[in-house]
Amino acid sequence: MALDKNGIAKRIAQELQDRWYVNLGIGIPTLVANHIPEEISVDFQSENGILGMGPFPFEGEEDADLINAGKQTITALPGAVYFDSATSFAMIRGQHVQLTVLGAMEVSENGDIANWKIPGKMVKGMGGAMDLVASADNIIVAMMHTNKKGESKLLKQCSLPLTGVGCVKKVVTNLAVLDVTKEGFKLIERAPGVSVEEIKKATEGN
Amino acid sequence: MINKVVASAEEACRGIQSGMTIMLGGFGLCGIPENCISELVKLKINNLTCISNNAGVDDFGLGFLLQQRQIKKMVSSYVGENDEFERQMLSGELEVDLIPQGSLAERCRAAGAGIPAFYTPAGYGTEVGEGKEVRIFNGKPHILEEALTADYAIVKAWKGDKTGNLIFKGTARNFNPAMAMAGKITIAEVEELVEPGELDPNQIHVPGIFIQKIFEGDSYEKRIEQRTTRKKD
Numbered sequence: 031m032a033l034d035k036n037g038i039a040k041r042i043a044q045e046l047q048d049r050w051y052v053n054l055g056i057g058i059p060t061l062v063a064n065h066i067p068e069e070i071s072v073d074f075q076s077e078n079g080i081l082g083m084g085p086f087p088f089e090g091e092e093d094a095d096l097i098n099a100g101k102q103t104i105t106a107l108p109g110a111v112y113f114d115s116a117t118s119f120a121m122i123r124g125q126h127v128q129l130t131v132l133g134a135m136e137v138s139e140n141g142d143i144a145n146w147k148i149p150g151k152m153v154k155g156m157g158g159a160m161d162l163v164a165s166a167d168n169i170i171v172a173m174m175h176t177n178k179k180g181e182s183k184l185l186k187q188c189s190l191p192l193t194g195v196g197c198v199k200k201v202v203t204n205l206a207v208l209d210v211t212k213e214g215f216k217l218i219e220r221a222p223g224v225s226v227e228e229i230k231k232a233t234e235g236n
Numbered sequence: 237m238i239n240k241v242v243a244s245a246e247e248a249c250r251g252i253q254s255g256m257t258i259m260l261g262g263f264g265l266c267g268i269p270e271n272c273i274s275e276l277v278k279l280k281i282n283n284l285t286c287i288s289n290n291a292g293v294d295d296f297g298l299g300f301l302l303q304q305r306q307i308k309k310m311v312s313s314y315v316g317e318n319d320e321f322e323r324q325m326l327s328g329e330l331e332v333d334l335i336p337q338g339s340l341a342e343r344c345r346a347a348g349a350g351i352p353a354f355y356t357p358a359g360y361g362t363e364v365g366e367g368k369e370v371r372i373f374n375g376k377p378h379i380l381e382e383a384l385t386a387d388y389a390i391v392k393a394w395k396g397d398k399t400g401n402l403i404f405k406g407t408a409r410n411f412n413p414a415m416a417m418a419g420k421i422t423i424a425e426v427e428e429l430v431e432p433g434e435l436d437p438n439q440i441h442v443p444g445i446f447i448q449k450i451f452e453g454d455s456y457e458k459r460i461e462q463r464t465t466r467k468k469d
Contacts, residue, residue, distance in 0.1 A: 078410050080407050085466060086466045089468075092463055092464075093406060094408075095405045097407055099263075102462040103465070104464075106406075112404070113409065114441070116341040116345040122338060150326065151326075152322070153325060157337050158313070160338075160339075160364060161336045161356075
């Protein structure tokens with residue numbers, strides 16, 4: 031059976047290593063924080079200016095001055111620190127953050143990613159995604175394998191405006207875990223009960 | 237100590253005119269200069285170029301100015317869930333320059349620090365990099381991004397003293413310090429205005445040298461955009 035969004039997040043959480051600083055994007059990536067193995071310690075960075083981000087606050091304890099990059103109310107863990115946006119992106123561009131997990135509309139077999147704009151239809155803006163993908167050593171994309179129309183999101187070439195070139199290292203979808211290699215997508219793992227044929231059918235890229 | 241205090245948002249915004257470029261601090265609705273934004277709406281000035289990470293939501297923050305068609309151009313990193321912003325952009329009514337968030341912050345900081353331009357890897361190979369100078373450093377392509385200046389920068393802090401030293405709270409700091417540095421004239425509105433000496437010099441986030449006018453805001457709604465909570469077990 032294919033994974034749901036939480037299943038994807040749980041699988042990505044297994045990629046985390048002890049003592050890593052991790053930036054989680056909006057959507058499925060946010061859920062990764064709920065599945066951190068107990069034996070490791072990681073700190074979450076949110077690019078609007080916090081390291082040491084904690085879980086959502088209890089009802090009635092929300093603070094308008096304490097949000098994540100998705101504008102959700104959050105809490106700060108003991109040892110947390112706040113900083114300004116320029117410092118935040120110094121951490122990101124300066125490669126002090128070990129892992130970035132973000133969503134995507136399309137990923138190509140050479141590791142290009144598109145996730146900020148559908149010309150003429152929808153413009154979300156790139157936010158911090160372009161800085162993150164241009165700098166991070168380790169980028170995992172969390173997304174559904176196909177779009178709402180059933181079309182593959184893992185392509186030979188992205189059709190939408192790019193967010194970054196040749197930067198994605200790994201893609202975790204509802205169907206599979208794939209590495210992006212010089213030879214294109216390489217199947218690493220299938221979701222429980224999903225066949226290689228199903229994955230191939232849902233993957234346009236090689 | 238040089239006294240930078242003005243009486244109100246009205247007095248602080250005197251001098252801001254149609255056609256000017258204004259930077260506004262904040263991320264989403266967090267740390268935005270609410271009182272000055274209300275004043276800009278009242279002033280009915282238009283053709284503004286606004287540099288701000290977001291444009292508020294439809295009925296709060298910079299969304300007010302968009303609704304009143306006071307903004308000619310937005311320079312931002314994220315449109316997100318602001319329907320009016322997206323509508324005006326797609327219909328061509330509003331000019332929009334979308335900039336990677338880190339480049340936006342650094343372009344403000346650079347302006348304030350006297351650095352006219354810098355190279356960054358962000359945006360290389362994308363629409364953002366089109367037409368920009370490319371140079372390879374350590375085997376990796378970078379694009380040249382220029383500093384961003386503004387006629388006015390308007391920032392919001394938690395506490396400030398009469399000489400303009402500022403302290404922020406939580407993630408409400410965001411773009412405020414970099415923009416405070418970049419404005420030709422910088423206005424700071426604060427929740428609590430105190431006498432010089434009351435803030436610990438070790439704890440100040442923005443030195444008052446970057447601030448020209450400071451006042452205590454009348455009120456702060458501090459609206460929350462995405463209220464997310466968990467239940468107590």
